[in-house]
Amino acid sequence: MTTDECILIAGAGPVGMTTALALAKAGIPVRVFEPLDHIPADHRASTLHPSTLMMVEKLGMTPELLRRGIESPLFQFRDRITDRIVAEFDYRAIDDVLTYPYALQLEQHKTIAVAYDIAKDIDCFELIREREVVALSQDDEGVEITVEAPDGSRETYAGRFLIGADGGRSIVRKTLGIDFPGFTWEERFIIVSTYYDFEEAAGYRYRNYVAHPERWCAMIKVPGDESEGVWRALFPAFGDAPDEEVLSDEWIQARFAECYPYDPPYDLLHRNLYSVHQRVAESFAKGRVALAGDAAHVNNPLGGMGMNSGIHDGINLADKLAEAWHGGDHEALLARYDRQRRPMAEKYVQAQSINNKRLLQETDPDIRQERLNELYETSQDEAANRAYLLRSSLVQMVEEADSIE
Numbered sequence: 001m002t003t004d005e006c007i008l009i010a011g012a013g014p015v016g017m018t019t020a021l022a023l024a025k026a027g028i029p030v031r032v033f034e035p036l037d038h039i040p041a042d043h044r045a046s047t048l049h050p051s052t053l054m055m056v057e058k059l060g061m062t063p064e065l066l067r068r069g070i071e072s073p074l075f076q077f078r079d080r081i082t083d084r085i086v087a088e089f090d091y092r093a094i095d096d097v098l099t100y101p102y103a104l105q106l107e108q109h110k111t112i113a114v115a116y117d118i119a120k121d122i123d124c125f126e127l128i129r130e131r132e133v134v135a136l137s138q139d140d141e142g143v144e145i146t147v148e149a150p151d152g153s154r155e156t157y158a159g160r161f162l163i164g165a166d167g168g169r170s171i172v173r174k175t176l177g178i179d180f181p182g183f184t185w186e187e188r189f190i191i192v193s194t195y196y197d198f199e200e201a202a203g204y205r206y207r208n209y210v211a212h213p214e215r216w217c218a219m220i221k222v223p224g225d226e227s228e229g230v231w232r233a234l235f236p237a238f239g240d241a242p243d244e245e246v247l248s249d250e251w252i253q254a255r256f257a258e259c260y261p262y263d264p265p266y267d268l269l270h271r272n273l274y275s276v277h278q279r280v281a282e283s284f285a286k287g288r289v290a291l292a293g294d295a296a297h298v299n300n301p302l303g304g305m306g307m308n309s310g311i312h313d314g315i316n317l318a319d320k321l322a323e324a325w326h327g328g329d330h331e332a333l334l335a336r337y338d339r340q341r342r343p344m345a346e347k348y349v350q351a352q353s354i355n356n357k358r359l360l361q362e363t364d365p366d367i368r369q370e371r372l373n374e375l376y377e378t379s380q381d382e383a384a385n386r387a388y389l390l391r392s393s394l395v396q397m398v399e400e401a402d403s404i405e
Contacts, residue, residue: 006031006124007321008145008159008173009202010133014045014108014307015293016165017115021059024125026322031157033147034126035132039116041240044191044272046222046232047072047106047304050091051246051394052311053100056115059315064114069106070223075207077375080215080259086372087379088205094389103393105206105222108307131155136162136175138287141325143368161321161330165314168277170295176286182350185300185357187236189276193224193269193338198231201262209302209360210259211372214238216220216360221312230269230352234301235259236361237273247271275285278298278354280345284313285334292317297345302356305349308394313341316401341403 007023009016010393014035023030048069051060077086095101118124125334134154135146143162164172173180198204198219206221217235224230235255237246244253252271257264280297284290293310302357318338324330359375362368390396 004158005029005032006159007161007163007325008143008157009033009163009165010170011167011293011295012039012112012116012129013163013165013167013293014111015310015314016163017112017119018056018059018061018311019163019165019292019318020063020125020127020319021115021119021122022092022315023321024119024122025046025059026238026318027124028322028325029124030126030141032127033131033133034127034129034147034155039109042108043258044274044301045304045307046105046220047308047393048106048111049100049102049106049304049308049394050103051398052308053104054098054396055312055315057099059115060118061114064117065104065106065111066100066222068110068114069104070221071102071264072101072105072143072208072221074205074208074275074293075103076205077372078210079372080209080210080212080217085203086211087375088378089385089389089392091389091393094393094395095384097390097395098393099359103207103304105220107222110223127243133164133166133171134173136289138162138289143288144170160288160325161248163314163317163321164289164291164295165293165310166295168279168294168298170291172289173281173291173295176289178286178291179282180279181282182277183297185276185278187238188246188257188273190237190246190252191272192233192235192256193230193271194233194256194266195226195269196231196263196266197228198262200259202260207304209356211360211362211368212259213363213368215255215258217255217262218360232360233259243273247273278350280342280350284338284342288330290317290321290334290337296341298347299349300351300357301353302360303353303392305353305394309345309349309397312344312394312398312401316341336405340404342403343404348391348394352391
């Protein structure tokens with residue numbers, strides 16, 4: 001195999017783009033392939049945790065992210081049955097370990113744009129749009145990929161390594177034959193946006209989780225395209241009603257009225273319905289190919305773990321590949337990447353996102369009250385509050401991963 005002197009990346013989402021930027025900043029030629037001809041205005045991921053802001057600072061991203069985003073030091077858990085705030089947490093309580101003691105609310109596509117705006121001016125970075133990686137082969141020297149254009153034509157490229165950052169349905173992962181065990185939640189998730197100001201109306205923070213046995217919900221604020229910002233609500237959609245029904249004004253307004261009975265009906269800006277999975281790949285690397293982000297692990301959005309942990313994957317992986325590029329043992333380095341990142345996806349990302357959902361939807365009255373009481377007590381105890389914040393900010397995950405040899 002004739003190997004071009006570069007690293008190949010499948011996917012130009014937040015993980016693929018930040019990983020490419022990290023490699024390019026290290027002076028390593030990188031070529032990114034993306035099926036779309038634009039950055040999609042995706043309405044899912046929208047929170048950057050303090051640990052992520054610290055991590056991408058070395059890439060030059062953080063100042064522009066801060067300029068575009070909304071700082072959110074506080075987040076709440078509420079009980080819809082009693083209409084009370086159960087617990088409130090404040091990242092400023094651990095400002096001794098955080099450069100940025102807040103989460104940043106910023107839509108995923110804007111994070112991608114910030115990374116791309118820096119990377120495009122680096123000579124060794126190349127983005128090739130409207131090209132999807134559809135096949136790959138590898139040997140001891142490198143990796144060869146086949147990419148497909150919208151018209152069905154195909155081209156081949158080669159590189160020393162390949163990073164699969166091509167999402168939950170990753171062709172790279174499937175081609176490698178890596179299993180993706182886990183499960184799919186029974187209900188679908190629907191995200192709806194409105195300009196209605198829930199902070200002014202009901203004292204909501206910019207990140208809120210509302211518990212109810214059947215109609216749990218979450219509410220966050222993002223910058224949007226207007227100066228006043230946009231509020232996004234997340235609801236479960238149980239049953240087998242057709243997508244068209246669930247996406248109808250009637251269905252959505254009914255859910256809004258149940259969860260947020262302040263001033264319905266609400267002006268609706270957009271709506272999005274999707275299925276949610278909890279899965280972790282059985283390996284994050286094989287030969288000269290590694291997986292990162294949703295290609296390696298997927299989870300529900302409660303807690304904002306997915307995009308953040310994916311960016312952590314990518315920056316960790318970029319460091320390993322930079323060492324391999326300069327003569328390090330790539331097999332040992334990628335094995336360490338797998339040891340560091342895969343257990344973290346299971347221990348932190350999967351565990352916390354699942355626990356967040358189960359807390360919000362608990363149906364047994366006694367267990368439900370016990371869990372809400374525990375959350376309140378955690379928020380009131382200094383040591384427990386600190387431990388909770390270190391975990392939810394992913395600071396503890398990063399430190400634990402880095403300690404693994």
